[in-house]
Amino acid sequence: MTYGEERIYKKVEVIGISPESIEDAIARAVKKARQSLEGLSWFEVGDIRGHIGEDGRITEYQVVLKISFVVK
Amino acid sequence: MTYGEERIYKKVEVIGISPESIEDAIARAVKKARQSLEGLSWFEVGDIRGHIGEDGRITEYQVVLKISFVVK
Amino acid sequence: MTYGEERIYKKVEVIGISPESIEDAIARAVKKARQSLEGLSWFEVGDIRGHIGEDGRITEYQVVLKISFVVK
Amino acid sequence: MTYGEERIYKKVEVIGISPESIEDAIARAVKKARQSLEGLSWFEVGDIRGHIGEDGRITEYQVVLKISFVVK
Amino acid sequence: MTYGEERIYKKVEVIGISPESIEDAIARAVKKARQSLEGLSWFEVGDIRGHIGEDGRITEYQVVLKISFVVK
Amino acid sequence: MTYGEERIYKKVEVIGISPESIEDAIARAVKKARQSLEGLSWFEVGDIRGHIGEDGRITEYQVVLKISFVVK
C-alpha cells in the first residue's frame, strides 16, 4: 500500500475471547475475522471486560475491537 | 453457551423504529436482524431519537442499537 | 420514505480517503459503499485524520464515517 | 421539506417530566415546546433521571432532550 | 430537605433487570436498593442493554443506573 | 416545587467571566441570566477556561455553564 493511493477501508466490530490474556483475545478475534474477510489491516481496542467464575478466577477476557480492512 | 469456551461475537449497528415506544423500536430492530443473522445474543442501546409530526405528536421513536451475535 | 412507516436502518463504518479534501474523502467512501449496498440514506462523520508525506505535505485526508441505509 | 433545500435548524434543550414513563416525559416536553415554537422536527434524548419518593417509589421520570426546529 | 442545608449524598451503581420494560427494570433496582439503604433520593440511567433469547425475543432489559441517597 | 408535579425545564448555555475566581464567574453568569429569565433553578458547570495576560497573570476565568429554569 502507498499513501495517496485510492482505496477505502471498512471497519467491523468483534469481541475476541480468551482464557489466557488480553493479547490472546485480540489474536483470536483477528484470526476468526480473517476466515471471512481479506485485507485486514489494523485493529483498535474498545472495551476490555471479563467473566469471573464461581471460584473467583477469571474465566475469560472479552476484548471488543474494531478491525479495519481494505475494500477491493 | 459456557464461559471459557472458544467463541467470537460480532456486533452490528441498526436503528429500530416504532410509533409505539422505545421498547417496541428495540424489538422491531432485533426481529429484523434475526431474519439475516443467527445466534443473536444481546443488544446495547445507543442514541434515542424521534420524529415530531406537524401536529406536534411523536410520529416515531428511533433507537440506535448494537446487536451482538456469535460467529460460528 | 414517510415518517411513521415501518422500516429498519443499518449502519456501516467506513474510511474514505482523498488527496483533495474532507468532502471528497466523504464522497469517495459513499460512492464505494453504494457499489455493494442499496438504499444509502445519510452519513455521520467520526474521526478526521490524514497522512503527512516526507516533504511535509498532506498526502491524503482519511475520514471515518458511518453510513446508514434502509434494510429491505 | 426536501433535502438539498435551503433551511437552518435550531436546537433547544428541555427537560420533560412525567410520573408515568420515559415516553410520556418526552411527549410532555415536546407538547410544551410547541406552545412557543413552530416547526418542531425531531428530538434527541440525553440524560434520563428520576426522583425517588420517601416510600421508595419512582415519583417522576426526568428526561433531558434536545428538540430541533426549522428557523424560518 | 431544604437547599443550603448541610448534607452529603452517596451514589451506588446497580443493574436492574426486567422482562417487561426499561421503566420496570429501574423500579426493580430501586426497590432492591431500598432494602439495604435509606434516604434514596434520585437515580440516573447509564447503559441500557438486554438479552435476546434463542427464539429472537427480548428475554430481559438490563438497565445500569446510579442511585443517590443521603448519608446521615 | 413538589416532585411529581407537572412542569418543564429549559436549559440555556452561558459563559460567565470573572477576574476573581471560578465561583465568581458562575455567580455573574447566573445574575445576568436572571435579568431576562425567571424561575432559575440550578446550574451545571461545563468547560473551565481562562485568559493569560502578557505579564503571565490570569486576567479572567471563563466558565461555561448550563442554567435550568422552569418554563411556565
Next chain:
Amino acid sequence: MTYGEERIYKKVEVIGISPESIEDAIARAVKKARQSLEGLSWFEVGDIRGHIGEDGRITEYQVVLKISFVVK
C-alpha cells in the same frame, strides 16, 4: 473587546445546511443566526452529517454548531 472586562456570552445550537461544503454550511448557519442575534463572536463545530440522494450523491452537508454571542 478587552479581556478582563465584564461581559457574559450565550451559546445557541444550530444546524447549518449546504449542498456545497462543510464551510458553506457553517457560513449559512452563522448568516442566519445573525438575522436575530447581535454580537456573534465565535462558533464551535459539533456533529458533521449529510444526506445521500437516491443516485448516491451527497445532497447536503448538515453541520451542528454552537454559536456564542455577547449578552448586552
Next chain:
Amino acid sequence: MTYGEERIYKKVEVIGISPESIEDAIARAVKKARQSLEGLSWFEVGDIRGHIGEDGRITEYQVVLKISFVVK
C-alpha cells in the same frame, strides 16, 4: 505507602455540598467519608453543579467526587 507494594484501592462516589465554594464542598465530602472509611488517599472531581435560590443567589455548590481509599 511504597509503590510496587501489594495493595488494592476502592473508589466511592459522593456528592459534597457547600454554600461557600467548590473547595469547601470537596472538603465536606471528604470529612464525611472519613467517618466511615479509613485510608482515604485521593479524590477526583466529576460534575460541578449548584442550586439557585428564588432571589437568584447561589444557595449551594454540589460537587460530585470519587474518593479512593486503601482496602486493608
Next chain:
Amino acid sequence: MTYGEERIYKKVEVIGISPESIEDAIARAVKKARQSLEGLSWFEVGDIRGHIGEDGRITEYQVVLKISFVVK
C-alpha cells in the same frame, strides 16, 4: 443463572495493582474483592495507569475496574 430470572447486580469500582502485568493487576483486584463480596460475576476495565520508578522501570500497573456481583 438463567436470563429472564429476577435478580439485581451491584457494581463496585476498585484499582488493582501489580508489578507484573495488566492481567495480574485485574486478577489481584478480583481476588481481593472476593474476600468481602459474594457472587462476583464480571469486570470491566476503566483506566490503565502505572508508576515509573527512578531508574525508569515500570514499578507497577494500576488498573481501574468495575466488578459486578449479584445482590441476594
Next chain:
Amino acid sequence: MTYGEERIYKKVEVIGISPESIEDAIARAVKKARQSLEGLSWFEVGDIRGHIGEDGRITEYQVVLKISFVVK
C-alpha cells in the same frame, strides 16, 4: 517505515488557523510544525472552531490537531 520495526512516535497538539478553509488551517499547522520537528507522520483533527467578525463573516477557521512524528 516497516511495521514491526522498532520506533516510537510523539504527539504534539497545535491549532492551525486559516481565513480560507478547514483543510488550509490543517496545512498551515503542519507546515509550521515541520519547521521545528522532523519525521512528521500523520495528524488527527480535534475541535473545529472559528471566529466571526463584526460584519458576521467568518474571519478564520481554528482547527485543533494532534501531529505525530517519529522520535529518533
Next chain:
Amino acid sequence: MTYGEERIYKKVEVIGISPESIEDAIARAVKKARQSLEGLSWFEVGDIRGHIGEDGRITEYQVVLKISFVVK
C-alpha cells in the same frame, strides 16, 4: 493579536498543584510554564484531583490543564 492574522498555537499539558485552592493551582502552573515558554495565551482545565492526608485533610489540589501559546 488580530483575528484573521497568520499565526499558530501550540498546547502543552501540565498539572498545577496547590495546598490552597483550584485557582491557585492553575496560577502556579501558568507561572511555571511561563519560565520556559513565551506568548502564553489561554488555559483549559481538564481533571481536578487532590490528595488526602492521613488526618483526612486535603493536602493539595492537582489541576490538569492545557496551556496554549503562540508559536513564533
Next chain:
Amino acid sequence: MTYGEERIYKKVEVIGISPESIEDAIARAVKKARQSLEGLSWFEVGDIRGHIGEDGRITEYQVVLKISFVVK
C-alpha cells in the same frame, strides 16, 4: 516526593510499539522518553491499537500513552 510540596508536572503523549505485548509497548515508550526527559513519574494508557500483517498475524501493538514528569 512529599504531597503538599511545591512542584509542577508536565505530560507528553507518545506511542509505544512492540511486537510482543501491550506491556512491552508501554515499557519501550517509557524507556525512550527517559532518554530526553528526567523525573518521569507515571503513565496513563490511551488508545490501544495494532497492525495486522498479510498473513493475519499481529505484527505490532501500538499503545498511546501520556507520560507525566516533574518540571524542575
